[in-house]
Amino acid sequence: TGAPDTPLRVENLRKEFGGITAVDGATFAVERGSLTGLIGPNGAGKSTTFNCITGVHDPTAGNVYFEGEDITGLRPDQIANEGLVRTFQIARELEEMTVLENMMLAPRGQLGESLYRSVTPGLRSGVREQEEELRERVWETLELFEIDHLAEEEAGNLSGGQRKLLEMARVLMTDPEMVLLDEPLAGVNPSLEKKLLERVHELRDEGYTFLLVEHDMDVIMNNCEHIIVMHQGQVLAEGDASDIRSNDQVIEAYLGE
Ligand code: ADP
Ligand code: MG
Secondary structure (H helix, E strand, C coil): CCCCCEEEEEEEEEEEEEEEEEEEEEEECCCCHHHHHHCCCCCCCHHHHHHHHCCCCCCEEEEECCEEECCCCHHHHHHHCCCCCCCCCCCHHHCCHHHHHHHHHHHHHHHHHHHHHHHHHHHHHHHHHHHHHHHHHHHHHHHHHCCCHHCEEHHCCHHHHHHHHHHHHHHHHCCCCCCEEECCCCCCHHHHHHHHHHHHHHHHHCCCCEEEEECCCHHHHHHHHHHEECCCHHHHHHHCHHHHHHHHHHHHHHHHC
C-alpha cells in the first residue's frame, strides 16, 4: 500500500547545449534499495542526465529531487553532502599518492574541506582518535574490495579495473545513501568485473540504492531488477529485463545504432 519509496526523482528534465537537446523531458524515479539500470544507445542522453543529477550540469528545465528535497542546480559537493554520491575519477594529483592516501582523503575530496570536518565524528574526541577511526574504516573498505594488498601502491600504477574498485571504495568512505555509477565496468577485466558487481549486490542487499549507467545492455539485463531505457533524450521504456527484452521500441532503438 502507499506510494513507492523513491529517494531519487527526476521530473521533466531538459538539457540543451546550444542548439542540441541532449535531454528532452526525461521523467523517472529510483526505488530505495534497488539496483536500477539506465541504458540507451550512444547519444541517448544518459551521461547528460547523470551530470544534471549530480550537479555537474545545470538543467535547462525540469527538477531533480533527492529524499523529497529539490536539489536542482546545487553544486556537486552539496549534492554529495546530501548522500547522493557518484563515482569519481582519480584526479591527476592523486595518481602520485598511494591507494591508502587516496582512501584517507576520499571524504574530503568528495564533500569539500568544511564538510569533511563536520562528517568526521572524531573531531570531538580528538585528532588522534579521529585519525584512528578513519584508518580503521579505510582498511575495512579496502578489504571489502580486495585491494588491501595494494594499499602502498601509487594510484597511478593501478590497472583500469583496480582503479574502478578504488573509486567505489572511495565513494563508500563518504557514507552515501545512494550511489550513481557511470559505466563502472568500462575497461575492467572479467574477474574484476565479477568482483565489482558482487560488491554492488552486497551493498544493495545492505540497503544502499544504486543507479547504474551502462552502454553494455547485457550487464544491465543480468544485474538490475529495474531498467530505464533512454532514447533521444527521453525515457522510452521501463521495466524488468524481460519487459525490456520484449519491447519492440527498445529493439528498434538499438538496431538503429
Ligand atoms: P549518452 O551518454 O547516452 O551516450 P550523452 O548524454 O553523452 O549521451 O549525449 C547526448 C547528446 O548530447 C549527444 O548528441 C551529444 O553529442 C550531446 N552532448 C553531450 N554533451 C554535450 C556538450 N557538452 N556539448 C554539446 N553537446 C553535447
Ligand atoms: Mg555516456
